[in-house]
Amino acid sequence: MGSSRSSLSRVPDGQQLLQETGFSAAHLLRLHQRFQFLDKDSRGSLRSEDLEAALSENPIGVRIVGAFFQPGQETVDFPSFVRVLAHFRPTEKNRTRDGVQPDPADSRNRKLKFAFQLYDRDRDGKISRTELLQVLREMLGLQVTEEQLQSIAERAIQEADLDRDDAICFDEFRKSLEKVNIDHKMSVRFLE
């Protein structure tokens, strides 16, 4: 594999990530450089402030950053960083190194789970009304009144909540997004 393989040794867990995530060696190197760039104090791991700096213009920036961290953890190391980003690889390219192409339904599921966790911050498996209101407030900012917010949340829950428990569980979430091309919407195109 020439030069890339040997310098992959500088990347933590490089070989394993190569197998697991399906990123090419060149991508892993670039991501490692990007990781080091974001890691301003050269600690070898990122804190939420490091990532938030890149997302200050995104309404749900803080929430997206939260998705990188395991519950209770305050830092994220490079392998975890890459594993989160691997969710955003387009499905067609998701061939792992041993040539086995994973089930497209499986990768769609993983993307959906990621999106679900963005809403469900306390990870209890349901998007409660409160959680939905929080997301809406973040995305809409001060542009709407409290009443409008409530009515939007009310309608969204009514549409999606099939078992009438006033919360949206993962299955209901998945059902309501049946017609959406998740792969297209939740993928980032990495240049070869």
Add this chain to the structure above:
Amino acid sequence: MENFWAGVLWATEIWLYLIVCLIMIPAMFGFSLGISETYMNILVKTLEWATLNIQKAHAEGESAKASASNGLIQREHGSMEKELGELRRSRPKPPVGGDFTLSDCFYFTRRGIESIVDDEVTQRFTSEELMSWNLLTRTHNDFQYISLKLTLVYGFGIFVRYCILAPLRITLACIGLTWLVIGTSAVGFLPNCRVKFWLSEWVHVMCYRICARGLSATIRYHNKENRPKKGGICVANHTSPIDIVILCNDGCYAMVGQVHGGLMGIVQRAMVRSCPHVWFERSEMKDRHLVTKRLTDHVNDKTKLPILIFPEGTCINNTSVMMFKKGSFEIGATIYPVAIKYDPKFGDAFWNSSKYSMVSYLLRMMTSWALVCNVWYLPAMHQEEGEDAVHFANRVKSVIAHQGGLVDLQWDGGLKRVKVKDTFKEQQQKKYSSMVVGDDSSSNSD
């Protein structure tokens, strides 16, 4: 022991004597002995040989294609309206409760991940990536051992750069600066007359020439007929403080800047004695009217030298030109645009002020191979009838970017230091809310 010190003294004398004869005197009088040319020729040939070697070795293995755009991902440039609209197509718009879908967060998430992986702005504040190695340690990214010959040349290069060139250049820089201070102060004692102007110009140019030799700078000036004239403002793209040395090698300018303490302050005070520059106290800088007035006064006096201004306000890495601040374009004087482009093969001139201090930056410059750059003087531009300053600034910016082969960006260079303001986030929220609640949004402001 005494013999040793006598020997050292003798060696230093010879060293200085050589410098004065071979470098200073030609610099003072503006002719060249051809030493730099020979050095550059050898350097170019060596680098070409090194590049060929590396390319041959890489062609056998897998070549890591360095993308010319420095980018890792291809960003989707669809607007929010287009993308969110696609998500809504699958069902009719509900009559009440806003037009929100659970998939709306996908758009923001994807944009967020794109920004984490790669963002267009900070790219410009890191040094340009080179296609192949130029035998400098600092650009040594992933290149590994190719051949013994190459490693030997690389090692020899280190010796040459650190042990021969660097001391030489530091000596020259010190001489240049000292001479600048002494010379300008001396000229300052003369009464105002034509001789004084001529002498002051000569002293300035001479010192800058010495400094340029101190960096082994090879500068090519194009279109000298468009050189800035008195009573105008010279505007250029900014890559490092060395830009000043580069431009002043070929003409005299009045500088604009803040008064500093220490060594810089001494230099500033000395320079002002021989010809008028515009130095501001820190408190004065905040008062925009005062700044504009002083600049206008200077410009209106046709005997004073053209002002040199870098409207970007900060150092950019020489692959692009960022937003020009409109202050200098409101004065109504003739603008002389100048494009400066450095050749990265011989040394990276970009000053990353968050990474390196001024001193370590200068040391890096002095241990590079050389500094090669092209300067294009562009035809004078005037503000047109009814044109506002921002539009005029953008016009000048695109002319400079076009000439220098740089990318013309709309971003503000100040983003380097300051966190992006909340207004960007607010704009996103406004746009999104107009899609969800339409014209019922509670905010009245636009």
